[in-house]
Amino acid sequence: MFSIKQLVFKDILTVNNLEIESGKIYCLFGESGSGKSTLLKMFNSMLTPDQGTITYKDQSIANLDPVQLRREVVMLGQDPVVFEGTVRDNLLIGLQFADEADVEDQVLIDLLNDLHLTKDLDDEADKLSGGEQQRLAFGRVLLMNAEVYLLDEPTSALDEETETAIMDLFTKKIRDEGKMAIMVTHSKEVAEKYSDEIIYMNDIVTKEGDFS
Structure with missing residues (x-):
């Protein structure tokens, strides 16, 4: 699915070779400052990257339309993006970006229940707490039905019980639908529980310019 060759980015990352297969859940794991989020x-x-290549489905990412790429490879950042409007508006805006048809309210209500988010679709999104906004953003990307999900500390604002429920829901969807995900987490427990493969940053980041 993804292949990295001789990548250099500033003084943060130097990666000689990395292959990421489709149909798996990967975790990028390492210390703060190791380049996890940068690589994601x-x-x-x-x-x-300043040097090197990244390919997606055997095509250089540099040659792909960024909008189309981001419809297939969806990012969920650590700080959830909340758009102006209601809970409904925020859930549907991902579908609109992906050029997909809207879904009925009942689909959205069921999703909110799955996300343990007891809010009305007409509630204003900017009134939600940080943890609620994170779950709302999770719901938005789940609706987009992407090929690849990129997750940067996706449950950082959630308590342990809610984190477990959300990650159980997400990883089941990924595996049931044959999708793939690459996630960054500070929690080794989360990495070991939910990923098929853990990519340790210390193992893939080389000294600057060392491509031997």
Whole structure:
């Protein structure tokens, strides 16, 4: 699905080779400052390497339309993006970006229940707490039915019980539908419980310019 060759980005990342297969859940794991989030953002062209190549489905990401790429490779950041309007508006805006048809309210209500988010569709999204906004953003990307999900500390604002419920829901969907995900987490417990493979940053980041 993704292949990285001789990637360099500033003084943050130097990755000789990395292969990421489809149909799996990966976790990028490492210390703060190891380049996890930086690398994650390169998979959908939010950041561009100074040197080297990243391919997606055997095509260089540099040659792909960024909008179309981001419809297939969806990012959920650590700080949830909340748009002006209601809970309903925020859930549907992902479908609109993906150029997909809206869904009925009952689908959205069922999703909110799955996300343990006891809010009305007409509630104003900017009135939600940080944890509620994070779950709302989770719901938005789940509706987009992407090929790849990029998750940066996706449950950082959630308590342990809610984190478990959300990650159980998400990983079941990924596996049931044969999708893939790459996530960054500070929790080794989350990484070991939910990922098929853990990519340790210390193992893939080389010394600057060392491509031997």
